[in-house]
Amino acid sequence: MRNRFADTFYELGKNDPRLCVVVADISPAGSIAKFRNEFPRRFVNTGVSEQIMIGMTAGMAQRGLKPFAYTIATFTLYRPFEMVRDDLCYQNLPVTIVGIGGGVTYSTLGATHHAQEDVAIASAIPNLSVIAPCDPSEAEAATRWCAAQERGPVYLRLGKAGEPDLSKAAQEPWAFGKLRRLRGGRDVCILSYGPIMKRAFAIAERFEAAGKSAAIVSTHTLKPLDRDGLAEILRAFARVVVIEECAPNGSLAMRVKELAWDAQVTCRIDTFTLKDAFIHCYGGHDDILDAHGLGTAEIAARLGLH
Amino acid sequence: MSDRTTTNVPAARRNSFDAGAARRRCYSYRTRILDISQQVSALHVAPAFSCTEITDVIYNNLMRQEANGEYRDVFLMSKGHGCMIQYVILEEQGILSRQDLDAYCKPNGRLGAHPDYETPGIAASTGSLGHGLGMATGQAYAEKLKNTDVVIYCVLSDGEFQEGSTWEAMMMAANLKLDNLVAFMDFNDFGGLERMSDGHPAFYPLVSKAEAFGWEAVEVDGHDEEAMREAVMSRRGERPMLVVCRTVKGKGVSYMENVAIWHYRSPNKEEYLQGLKELAEAPL
Numbered sequence: 001m002r003n004r005f006a007d008t009f010y011e012l013g014k015n016d017p018r019l020c021v022v023v024a025d026i027s028p029a030g031s032i033a034k035f036r037n038e039f040p041r042r043f044v045n046t047g048v049s050e051q052i053m054i055g056m057t058a059g060m061a062q063r064g065l066k067p068f069a070y071t072i073a074t075f076t077l078y079r080p081f082e083m084v085r086d087d088l089c090y091q092n093l094p095v096t097i098v099g100i101g102g103g104v105t106y107s108t109l110g111a112t113h114h115a116q117e118d119v120a121i122a123s124a125i126p127n128l129s130v131i132a133p134c135d136p137s138e139a140e141a142a143t144r145w146c147a148a149q150e151r152g153p154v155y156l157r158l159g160k161a162g163e164p165d166l167s168k169a170a171q172e173p174w175a176f177g178k179l180r181r182l183r184g185g186r187d188v189c190i191l192s193y194g195p196i197m198k199r200a201f202a203i204a205e206r207f208e209a210a211g212k213s214a215a216i217v218s219t220h221t222l223k224p225l226d227r228d229g230l231a232e233i234l235r236a237f238a239r240v241v242v243i244e245e246c247a248p249n250g251s252l253a254m255r256v257k258e259l260a261w262d263a264q265v266t267c268r269i270d271t272f273t274l275k276d277a278f279i280h281c282y283g284g285h286d287d288i289l290d291a292h293g294l295g296t297a298e299i300a301a302r303l304g305l306h
Numbered sequence: 307m308s309d310r311t312t313t314n315v316p317a318a319r320r321n322s323f324d325a326g327a328a329r330r331r332c333y334s335y336r337t338r339i340l341d342i343s344q345q346v347s348a349l350h351v352a353p354a355f356s357c358t359e360i361t362d363v364i365y366n367n368l369m370r371q372e373a374n375g376e377y378r379d380v381f382l383m384s385k386g387h388g389c390m391i392q393y394v395i396l397e398e399q400g401i402l403s404r405q406d407l408d409a410y411c412k413p414n415g416r417l418g419a420h421p422d423y424e425t426p427g428i429a430a431s432t433g434s435l436g437h438g439l440g441m442a443t444g445q446a447y448a449e450k451l452k453n454t455d456v457v458i459y460c461v462l463s464d465g466e467f468q469e470g471s472t473w474e475a476m477m478m479a480a481n482l483k484l485d486n487l488v489a490f491m492d493f494n495d496f497g498g499l500e501r502m503s504d505g506h507p508a509f510y511p512l513v514s515k516a517e518a519f520g521w522e523a524v525e526v527d528g529h530d531e532e533a534m535r536e537a538v539m540s541r542r543g544e545r546p547m548l549v550v551c552r553t554v555k556g557k558g559v560s561y562m563e564n565v566a567i568w569h570y571r572s573p574n575k576e577e578y579l580q581g582l583k584e585l586a587e588a589p590l
Contacts, residue, residue, distance in 0.1 A: 047477070051440060
């Protein structure tokens, strides 16, 4: 996902002199390094200084540029939170904040590097759009949209590397603010976003094995949320499942339940989020998800799929 | 004086500094602010009075205007609570209207106690301290990328230099050699609570700190416009510049000067009349 973002940004940046990238001491992946070599003035490294990383992008946007701030997800939002809120969101500037390794991607580094509440926190700030692609091709489409848009700030939450391409077979193109059906189904609809989408596919297989037809929908845009699209799903399906890599407070799960109340639907809703806890455990990304109760087997068991 | 600096200042302005005119302008700005204080209590009079001359010299003797009258250079009020002085200058210049100022902090108005981006003449929303120099750094860098000669003037409080974010900006602006960034520190020595030099003696010295961070820096009397103007125009112009301006918080009104409560307080009727009298009695 990170490399596809870099390739896309490089290609767009070659043709748009307003595109710049401001990083805070993170080694630029693949094509971002190429961008740096070819356009050294449009690549700025602020060092271990995230407040100026965000503050500078605000000033650059005020003077007509289109900057992307880029670092590990926790450090894009948490350290410079007030700069994100006041400099970018209050002033509604078209700056893209790229958070690498959203959720618990950095599985060996401990909770200082886990952006486990990033979607909830970002969604709480007025004017900030929140996008979390599930695979490289969604990351590419989202990057293209971010580079072209003028509406305001965006938090673009990416994984890291090695995510499988899950949306190849999708019938619908990616569109900002719109749900995207990745796979059709009749009995159950699974809502998910970000790299954990691969577990949504695994659970869909379990449903199929149990004789249930499961649809999968990518809720890649968390803000603005496609409320109409979600209400339609809640009305159309007898069972809706949410699987996400975000802490429960402010999660998609919470918002889907709120929408269900508003829409007065009667479907069953099962939600699976990260725990509201710091987990002191290390290993691969999958290990940390498992420790948060998001193992495929555990989800399947809680859904009654044996 | 370097060639670069001379290109940044129009000849007419360079040669026509009028100290008397500057004093008369500052007198009228201060009385206008006192007048407004009788309509709405939510304003920071003393913080505006300490940077009255700083703001005036930037607008009236440093910033260049295009042929159509619009400013070519940029003014960014990082100490957002000092914005009353900027508002009254923008009013005098017709960028804000008298109605705008009359509706200050009122439900039908568009001016609050901190500046709001996209209000005419306002380059950034500020109010929370420690944000302005970062944005000014980004603005100055953008102008470099665009190959313009636009200069960004940024006014900060001395208290803002207690924010770590300000020092991140100090580092970056010097790394990027932003010779088109000129920052003014309103060194009035007062935070909201107390005299800063009492509470934070290790905060000093200031000029050598800025120099150690790679800035050109100088300390001047922040109520002496000619000295500030001369400091900026004679800068070497190879690096960002910090003008440390020694000022008096509440300058011009005796009971406000260097009294911490006047960071927030507005004068009552009696105090207002005394303030007007003192301002009128000062030599013009």
